[in-house]
Amino acid sequence: MTRFMEQPLGWGNFLVFAASAVALLAVVLFAVVYLIYFERKFIGWMQYRVGPNRVGPFGLLQTVADVAKLLLKEDIIPKRADRDLYILAPVLAYFPSFTVLAVIPYSEEIYFTNLNAGVLYYIAVSGLTIIGVVIAGWASNNSYSLLGAMRSGAQMISYEIPLVMSILGTVLISGSMNIRTIVLEQDGWFWNWNIFPQFIGFLVFVVAAVAELARTPFDLPEAENELVAGYHVEYTGFRFAFFMLTEYVYMIAMSGLATAIFLGGWHAPAPFLDFIPGLVWFLIKWAFCVFFLYWVRATMPRVRIDQLMTFGWKYLIPLSLVNIFLTAIFMEIVR
Amino acid sequence: MTVRTEELVLNVGPQHPSTHGVLRLILHLDGEVITRAEPVIGYLHRGTEKLAESLNYTQIIPYTDRMDYVSAMTNNYVLCHTVETAMGIQVPERAEYIRVICMELQRIASHLVWWGTFLLDLGALSPFLYAFKDRETILDFFNELTGARMTYNYMRVGGVKWDVPDGWIEKLKDFVQYMKKRVNEYEALVSGNEIFLHRVRGIGVIDAKTALEYGLSGPALRSAGIKWDLRRDEPYSIYDRFDFDIPVGKNGDCLDRYQIRIEEIRQSLRILEQALAQFPPDGDIMGKVPRVIRPPEGELYVRIESPRGEIGCHLVSKGKQEPYRLKFRRPSFWNLQILPKLLVGQPMSNLIAILGAVDIILGEVDG
Numbered sequence: 001m002t003r004f005m006e007q008p009l010g011w012g013n014f015l016v017f018a019a020s021a022v023a024l025l026a027v028v029l030f031a032v033v034y035l036i037y038f039e040r041k042f043i044g045w046m047q048y049r050v051g052p053n054r055v056g057p058f059g060l061l062q063t064v065a066d067v068a069k070l071l072l073k074e075d076i077i078p079k080r081a082d083r084d085l086y087i088l089a090p091v092l093a094y095f096p097s098f099t100v101l102a103v104i105p106y107s108e109e110i111y112f113t114n115l116n117a118g119v120l121y122y123i124a125v126s127g128l129t130i131i132g133v134v135i136a137g138w139a140s141n142n143s144y145s146l147l148g149a150m151r152s153g154a155q156m157i158s159y160e161i162p163l164v165m166s167i168l169g170t171v172l173i174s175g176s177m178n179i180r181t182i183v184l185e186q187d188g189w190f191w192n193w194n195i196f197p198q199f200i201g202f203l204v205f206v207v208a209a210v211a212e213l214a215r216t217p218f219d220l221p222e223a224e225n226e227l228v229a230g231y232h233v234e235y236t237g238f239r240f241a242f243f244m245l246t247e248y249v250y251m252i253a254m255s256g257l258a259t260a261i262f263l264g265g266w267h268a269p270a271p272f273l274d275f276i277p278g279l280v281w282f283l284i285k286w287a288f289c290v291f292f293l294y295w296v297r298a299t300m301p302r303v304r305i306d307q308l309m310t311f312g313w314k315y316l317i318p319l320s321l322v323n324i325f326l327t328a329i330f331m332e333i334v335r
Numbered sequence: 336m337t338v339r340t341e342e343l344v345l346n347v348g349p350q351h352p353s354t355h356g357v358l359r360l361i362l363h364l365d366g367e368v369i370t371r372a373e374p375v376i377g378y379l380h381r382g383t384e385k386l387a388e389s390l391n392y393t394q395i396i397p398y399t400d401r402m403d404y405v406s407a408m409t410n411n412y413v414l415c416h417t418v419e420t421a422m423g424i425q426v427p428e429r430a431e432y433i434r435v436i437c438m439e440l441q442r443i444a445s446h447l448v449w450w451g452t453f454l455l456d457l458g459a460l461s462p463f464l465y466a467f468k469d470r471e472t473i474l475d476f477f478n479e480l481t482g483a484r485m486t487y488n489y490m491r492v493g494g495v496k497w498d499v500p501d502g503w504i505e506k507l508k509d510f511v512q513y514m515k516k517r518v519n520e521y522e523a524l525v526s527g528n529e530i531f532l533h534r535v536r537g538i539g540v541i542d543a544k545t546a547l548e549y550g551l552s553g554p555a556l557r558s559a560g561i562k563w564d565l566r567r568d569e570p571y572s573i574y575d576r577f578d579f580d581i582p583v584g585k586n587g588d589c590l591d592r593y594q595i596r597i598e599e600i601r602q603s604l605r606i607l608e609q610a611l612a613q614f615p616p617d618g619d620i621m622g623k624v625p626r627v628i629r630p631p632e633g634e635l636y637v638r639i640e641s642p643r644g645e646i647g648c649h650l651v652s653k654g655k656q657e658p659y660r661l662k663f664r665r666p667s668f669w670n671l672q673i674l675p676k677l678l679v680g681q682p683m684s685n686l687i688a689i690l691g692a693v694d695i696i697l698g699e700v701d702g
Contacts, residue, residue, distance in 0.1 A: 047464035143345045147367065147683065216458060217530050220684075299524075301531045302458025304684040305367065 020112065024101060032248040033063045039294050046298040073237035078141060081234065085139035090235070090242035093132025096125045097249040104256040105180045107266040107278035118179035119171060122257060123164050126212070129246060130156045133231050136243070140234035148230025151220050151305055158312040159211040159218075165320035166204035169327040170194045170261050179257075183265030190269035195262045200323040202262050204316050206292075209254050211312070213247070215293050217300035218308060255289035256282075263289075342370070347686070349378045355452065355690075356697030358671075362678075362686070369686065372678040374671065379701040387661040392418050392492055392628045395661065400486035402665065403699040405448050408434075408441035409641040411490040413663075416571060417637040417648040418492045421630035429618035430494035431573045436507070436610050437480070437489065438572075439603040443514065444473040445642035446596045446603075453593070453691040454525060457534050462525060469517055472510060479503060492628055494621035504614055511607050518600050526597070535589035539677045539689035542587055549673045552666050553644025554599070555693060558584035558591035565640040576613070577606045589692035596694075599642075629654055643667050643694055667699040 037052065037060065044051025052059035077086055103118040105111040115121050130153055137149020171177055173194065174185035186193050195202045211218040222230040232243045259265060263285045266278030303311070348359035357378035363371040383402055387395045392414070399410035412434060419426060426434075451466030474484045479500055481487040489496050525531055541551070546559040556563055564581040566574040582598035584591025630652040638647035644666030651660040670693050677689050 043460065047461050048468050049464065143343055143364075146343075147345075147364075150367075216460075219458065298461050300459060301454060301525075301528065301534060303530050304534060304682065306682060307533055 017112075024112070025098065028098065028101065028249055028252060029245075031252055032245060033067065035248050035251065035290065036063045036066075036244075038290075039297075042291065042294045043298045046295075067241065070241040071238050075237045075239065076234075078234050080141045082139040082141065085135050086234075087239075089132050089136035089139055090239045090246075091132070092135060093129050094242050094246045094249075096128040096132075097246045097253065100125050100253045101249070101256070103179055104253065104260055105183055105265060106256070106282055110279065111180060114180055115178065117177045119164075119167055119177045119182075119261075122179070122253075123160060123167075126250070126253070127156070127160055129250070132246075136235070137231035140231070142234050144229070145231045145233045148222065148233070152214065152231055154305070155211060155214065155218065155220060155308060158309060159208045159316075162204050162312060162316035162320045163208040163212055165317065165324060166201045166208060167261060168320075169198045169201035169323050172324065172327045172331055173197060179260050183260050183267070186264040186267055188267075188271060190264065193262065193264035193267070195264075198262065198323070198327070200319060201327075204320045204323065205258065205262065208312075208316060209258060210293065210296065211308070213250055213254055213293070215251075216297040217303050219302060220305050220308060251290060251293060252286075255286045255293070258289050259285040340365075345683075349375075355695060358690075358695065358697055358700070360674075360686075360690075362683070364683065367683045369678045369681050369683065372675045372686075374674055376668075376671070376697075377701055379697050381702070383702050384661055384663065387658055389657060391656045392630075392658070395658075396490065397486065397488045399663075400488055401698060402663065402702065403641065403643065403646070403667065403696045404485055405696050406441050406445040406642045407485060407487050408437045408489065409639065409646060411487065412438060412572075413637065413639050413641075413646050413648045415490045415492050416639065417635060417650050418628060418630055420637055421633070421635050421650060421652060422492075422625075422628070424493045424622050424624055426494055426622050427619040428573075429498075429615045430620045430622070432610055432614050433495050433499060433620065434490060435572055435574065435577075436607060436614075437477070437495075439606050439610070440473050440476060440507075442603045442642045443600050443607075444470045446600050447473075449596060449642075449694045450521065453694075454531075456687045456691040457531065459525070459531070462521065465517075465521065465524075469514065476503070476507060476510070491621065491624075493624035494619070498620050504611055507607070508611050511604050511611065515601070515604055518597065518604070522597060526594070532590065534684075534688055535593060535692070537586070538589045538681075538685050539692060540586060540588045541673065541677070545673070545676075546587070549676075550669050551644070551673060552669065553640070553642070553694075554592050554595045555644065555670050555673075557582065557595050559587040560585055565638060565645060569638070571637075571639050574606075577609045579605050589688050592692040592694075627656060629656055630658075638664065641666055643696065643699070644670060663702070665699045665702060667693075667695040667697075668702070671695050671700055 040062070041051035041059075052062035055061040055065045077083060100122050102112040103115050103121050133152045133156075134149045137145045137152070140146075170182055174182045176182060176185075182194070214220070214222065232240055235243060259282060266282045268274050268276060268281050343364040345362040345364055346359070347362055349357040359375040359378065361373045361375065362369050381401070383398050386398060390398075395414060396411055399414050400407040403410050418424075447466040447470045451463035454462040477487060478484050480497060480503065481489040541555065541559050543559045543561055546556050546561065551559070552563070560583055562581050562583045565571070567579075567581055579602045582595045582602070584595055630650065632652055632654040634649070634651050636647055636649045638645050645664065646666050647664030649660075649662040649664070650658055653659040674690065674693065678686060681689065
């Protein structure tokens with residue numbers, strides 16, 4: 001990839017980029033299918049169940065069948081919905097989720113852009129999804145979806161702030177907003193990974209990331225038992241599939257970001273383990289992050305919306321500010 | 336600049352994941368705060384009491400199963416007990432023991448269903464499946480005893496239909512020991528969880544005076560600090576032979592109701608343990624009952640403690656085979672009355688906690 005990046009843009013490398021984007025899309029879709037499968041399997045095991053095991057060997061084709069079902073379903077647009085916005089919303093929600101994958105370095109060689117403001121790009125682009133979500137909630141013309149969309153809006157905007165702030169500590173340490181550079185700075189033994197010097201930042205990041213992803217215990221926008229399904233309650237078929245896809249692609253992206261920024265990206269925990277390819281290390285750490293999300297989902301109840309807001313503004317943001325402050329002082333003394 | 340705001344009317348149910356069946360609530364929301372709540376009930380009304388007027392007493396028993404289908408044994412019992420009291424029938428000791436064992440097992444099963452679904456409503460997935468796994472074991476016991484899993488039609492006026500199968504009592508003794516450990520595990524998983532505590536502490540507070548005014552019973556009443564349990568205060572069957580505590584709350588909030596139910600599972604296990612130890616090795620399971628059951632003319636009200644509260648049976652007999660009027664005091668229905676009062680001023684999310692903690696069974700509410 002590096003080689004193509006450094007060349008001026010011509011037809012040849014444009015095709016390479018286009019082809020690799022399509023390849024990434026295919027990989028992501030495949031990954032999402034099996035993320036859902038493993039989520040159901042893992043949570044099943046935690047709950048004395050077996051999880052899906054009927055379609056295909058070990059139920060491996062269950063999600064494929066589910067996706068096929070969603071695609072074949074009748075597409076219903078409620079009569080009183082705002083038709084144009086209703087159709088637009090899933091697309092608006094989905095495209096940023098895929099775009100953020102560009103800045104995550106999967107290994108030393110595999111990355112799609114070496115953006116200098118990578119962190120900023122990730123946060124800014126992922127913030128666009130909320131527009132799609134709020135539009136979906138409004139356009140459906142349903143009280144439940146409206147409540148869900150309002151909650152989503154409040155939650156995502158509030159938790160983006162601690163998310164950015166928690167990353168800022170690592171940015172201060174590595175002196176760059178380029179995610180690739182941040183990973184390169186975490187070279188060597190595992191105690192060089194940002195999770196250790198930036199432990200407070202990491203904690204804030206985990207909480208804020210789970211909230212950004214709207215996963216349990218912060219899955220209020222969907223809050224199955226209160227709002228039935230939240231903003232996508234009226235959506236059916238492939239439009240609903242798009243919202244689901246968005247959610248899981250974000251899970252991939254957020255776990256990737258956590259891996260890159262706090263867990264040393266493609267670096268092995270010890271230098272002598274370097275013979276194992278970086279991509280493998282990246283995938284192991286990434287899988288751990290994803291598993292953590294499943295684990296939390298099987299354990300925790302849901303918080304209440306006002307508690308969520310209080311927690312975000314009164315605890316997480318001050319904590320992340322303190323973290324930045326301490327990091328800055330530390331860096332000033334060390335340099 | 337002033338923004339024009341509108342009240343949002345939200346129709347919750349009758350098909351909604353947290354209304355536990357077919358309760359419908361019309362909520363008036365200001366933002367997410369409830370300003371008015373109107374419960375609409377009756378979607379599951381089957382006219383049990385009217386049907387009973389044209390059936391003889393043995394035929395009514397299956398209808399009681401279907402009122403509170405999560406706790407069918409206590410419903411069976413209240414009808415049989417009423418008729419027995421009216422006619423002065425002596426129930427053999429062995430039958431009484433079987434009845435108490437069944438009712439306490441049922442209480443555990445019922446509280447497990449409540450525990451699982453309450454936490455499911457609060458967003459925790461796993462407890463639901465853990466609770467249902469253990470409830471399944473209890474249902475297996477019932478299945479072996481009665482041939483049915485939920486609607487048993489097991490008790491009869493004067494005794495019970497079937498004797499216990501071989502080895503049933505021994506298996507049950509093992510289960511009681513196992514369940515004791517499980518309750519501790521459940522508590523370890525949930526009771527100390529900070530998010531859970533934040534969701535239920537200080538929510539849906541009922542004070543003693545209001546609780547009495549609304550005629551609450553069961554855990555809802557005891558959470559307000561009133562130590563009232565018919566098993567202890569008006570002992571029926573053979574409950575006076577057992578040693579058990581009545582857990583009461585202090586604050587009357589959802590957390591108290593949660594803790595009371597968990598503690599009641601423990602106390603039921605205690606009763607079970609004692610009942611299984613004292614279980615008479617042989618004896619009749621049916622008392623001397625006339626071929627045609629005709630309670631003498633008169634009125635009678637008999638009440639017992641169901642998992643949800645005081646279930647009562649008001650019988651008006653004209654000395655015929657069928658009751659002239661049979662009225663059930665259904666605890667879910669009474670406990671639900673306080674809901675509109677508790678909901679005003681609460682955010683939407685608390686609705687789930689408050690409604691969940693009431694523990695309603697819609698079959699019982701609608702009759």
